[in-house]
Amino acid sequence: MEPLSNVHPIKMRLTLCSSERDAAELKAAGVRSIRVVKSSDDLYRFDGEKYELDQTLSAFTEFVLAFPRGDEALRDDVAMRLGDLNCRWVKWPDGVNRAADLAKDTDRTLWNAIETARRMWTDVVCTMNEIPEPGPEQTYKTGFPLLDRHGCRFVRPAFMPIIGPYGSGKSVLLRQLAINLWQLHGWRTAITAFEERVKPRFQRDLRRHIIGHGGSWSDEEIFKADADIEKAFRFIRRPRGSLLDADALIGYIEYAVKVYGVEVVMIDPVNEIDHQVPRGESKTDYMGRFIMRLKQLADDYSLLMIVCAHPPKDGVEKRLQKNGLLTLNDGADTAHYGNKADIGWCVWRNLDGPTLLHVDKIKDHESMGKPTLVELNLDTRMNCFREGRIGYEILNGGSND
Numbered sequence: 001m002e003p004l005s006n007v008h009p010i011k012m013r014l015t016l017c018s019s020e021r022d023a024a025e026l027k028a029a030g031v032r033s034i035r036v037v038k039s040s041d042d043l044y045r046f047d048g049e050k051y052e053l054d055q056t057l058s059a060f061t062e063f064v065l066a067f068p069r070g071d072e073a074l075r076d077d078v079a080m081r082l083g084d085l086n087c088r089w090v091k092w093p094d095g096v097n098r099a100a101d102l103a104k105d106t107d108r109t110l111w112n113a114i115e116t117a118r119r120m121w122t123d124v125v126c127t128m129n130e131i132p133e134p135g136p137e138q139t140y141k142t143g144f145p146l147l148d149r150h151g152c153r154f155v156r157p158a159f160m161p162i163i164g165p166y167g168s169g170k171s172v173l174l175r176q177l178a179i180n181l182w183q184l185h186g187w188r189t190a191i192t193a194f195e196e197r198v199k200p201r202f203q204r205d206l207r208r209h210i211i212g213h214g215g216s217w218s219d220e221e222i223f224k225a226d227a228d229i230e231k232a233f234r235f236i237r238r239p240r241g242s243l244l245d246a247d248a249l250i251g252y253i254e255y256a257v258k259v260y261g262v263e264v265v266m267i268d269p270v271n272e273i274d275h276q277v278p279r280g281e282s283k284t285d286y287m288g289r290f291i292m293r294l295k296q297l298a299d300d301y302s303l304l305m306i307v308c309a310h311p312p313k314d315g316v317e318k319r320l321q322k323n324g325l326l327t328l329n330d331g332a333d334t335a336h337y338g339n340k341a342d343i344g345w346c347v348w349r350n351l352d353g354p355t356l357l358h359v360d361k362i363k364d365h366e367s368m369g370k371p372t373l374v375e376l377n378l379d380t381r382m383n384c385f386r387e388g389r390i391g392y393e394i395l396n397g398g399s400n401d
Contacts, residue, residue: 014060015114016078018067026066029110033060040077057082064117066090079120088117139367143180144374146387151369152359154181154343156263157298159291160306161337163328164347169355169378169385170308171195173347174266175202176384177306179209181264182232187304189264190234190256192249194272198235205383206233214381234260243274246290250297257301265298268308287334295340309337323395325373328360343368354388 014033017023023034037043044051063082067075069092079087093109122130139153154160164170174191181187193202208214210225217225234256238244249267256262267273277286291307298305311330326346328338338344344361355376362368373395375388 011062012060013062013064015064015066018071031114037078040081043081063087064090064114068092084120087120089120090114090117137367140185143184144387146374146390150372150390153368154304156304157302158304158342159295159298159340160343161328161341162306162308162345162347163311163331165311168347168349170347171268172383173385174268175205176209187263188232188261189266190236190262191266192236192268194238208382209384234262245274245276249273250293253297264304266306270307270309284334288336291336291340325358
């Protein structure tokens with residue numbers, strides 16, 4: 001089915017919408033030629049043998065697609081069938097009254113929107129002026145006092161890998177961070193539970209962070225903490241009797257976002273996913289694609305996407321014994337953690353020493369702070385970390401902050 005060709009010297013405009021209610025509002029605003037299209041099938045007529053594009057549409061040289069939020073797929077499909085060069089689209093103005101008796105100022109707002117309809121695909125191919133002003137970037141504290149004073153900040157959306165060997169404290173740090181983000185910003189978190197049971201381990205640690213002490217808890221303290229946990233957390237577990245591959249995990253994450261309003265995702269660890277690398281593709285290329293899918297998910301839903309990964313054992317331990325720094329480039333299977341990270345942390349612990357946190361990558365130093373090194377000491381009673389010193393001079397026994 002060929003798109004309609006633009007052969008008419010006189011400009012004739014038809015406005016398409018997806019409901020009779022919207023058609024009534026457009027008519028009240030002064031729009032004359034209107035047609036309701038609830039699906040792309042409405043553009044066709046059956047002649048007894050086959051479906052053809054409705055020839056009455058050929059009288060028009062321009063189509064304005066006035067579909068509300070949520071109908072973007074229909075809008076784009078209609079544009080491709082009518083010929084995207086002939087189509088423009090309208091974003092329904094904020095504050096348009098959807099009552100039967102429209103106010104005059106609402107009429108003008110909707111009329112102006114139709115008159116200034118945009119070319120198709122301006123969300124993909126556009127001029128500088130067609131890109132909406134983002135406003136100042138919102139940044140958020142981490143909840144770790146030394147890091148916050150240093151100026152380290154989170155943004156959303158963001159992809160944030162955390163690299164660290166087994167037993168380095170990544171899971172402890174993650175749960176502490178999740179509580180910080182809930183208490184500071186009200187962000188709900190989805191946490192994968194691959195290596196440990198949600199009950200009792202996760203439940204016990206989260207209760208400790210919320211209650212604030214590791215002693216005997218009263219029934220009232222437990223009740224209040226559990227109410228917070230119920231609001232703040234969702235857990236993604238491996239289906240019983242089956243493996244969890246990348247496609248399934250991404251589907252579960254998207255479900256958690258849409259149904260539960262999740263704003264932070266913590267995948268711990270990514271190594272426990274059943275990564276099915278296609279034949280002929282390297283693990284590095286496969287992981288690059290997987291990371292890009294996670295980044296796209298973060299961008300689409302404004303998520304803080306945190307992914308924990310283990311480095312290969314060979315070479316890393318030897319380098320760290322010489323007061324070296326663990327970096328994102330030490331992640332197993334791929335260098336994409338370093339290349340694609342917006343924020344990047346590395347965690348490790350020297351024998352009988354404190355845990356070290358290397359803030360290795362920050363995508364915007366002006367708004368999100370600068371890389372640094374932090375000494376973390378484990379409070380075994382609370383199973384959480386307390387910050388000690390900060391600055392790269394820690395490796396030489398001092399501090400530069």
